[in-house]
Amino acid sequence: MNETTEAVVPLTDEECWARLQTQSLGRLVTHVGDVLDIFPVNYLVDESTILFRTAEGSKLFEISINDEVLFEVDDHTDADAWSVVVRGHAHRLEHSDEVERADTLPLKPWIPTVKYNYVRVVPTNLSGRAFVRGEEPDRYGIQQY
Template structure:
């Protein structure tokens, strides 16, 4: 991890991707006009992209209108945690080669539904923080430094 001057550490891009790869569920944020949606999705990291499966419906329609997305994943324990936010563009995979490669990924729907559309999020930016939990510092001591 990067050097830290306190309980919050900025993660490098590599560390962000490593953390993302340890999880299977994240939150996808889409927006169309004034409507912003956030939905949990299961995913897999594939290189420096995120891949998920979906079915025709509002999520896929929204991505067709506006491919810009935000994707967030975090993990928290008793004494520490981390959060990674990925900004990028999402697109449904269309070619036979892309779909065949995606079908080889360890990505199955969590619920027993048919989700034949693979979507890849190509990152334009990834940021992350790790946290060490503890008691709140004395308010007066912080302001007197």
């Protein structure tokens, strides 16, 4: 029996999107030069993309230099857990029709700040895994030969 293959199950793209839709907090990873940054953002799934709002600052500056990002979301219970990573390109919505449409979506800041900018992450790749939680197998017991 291989505990690893039974405890870790790859998710299909459809399963990844279904799990992303159940959450509203993720982590955006940016990369500029030798600097990696990670930002918690509240988000929503919009037509197979990730949409979030932000104020002027580091996130917008960094994606204007390098739009390649990672976006990670996970969740867990006592019995199971999962993680989804979205690799893609982030861009600020600039056309008025895109912004007007985004304004109709239920995406509100979690903290009392004004966030005028919408950012969309368009995926190039999804990867996800589901995990069955449990006790660690005995590492030091009698080994099978």
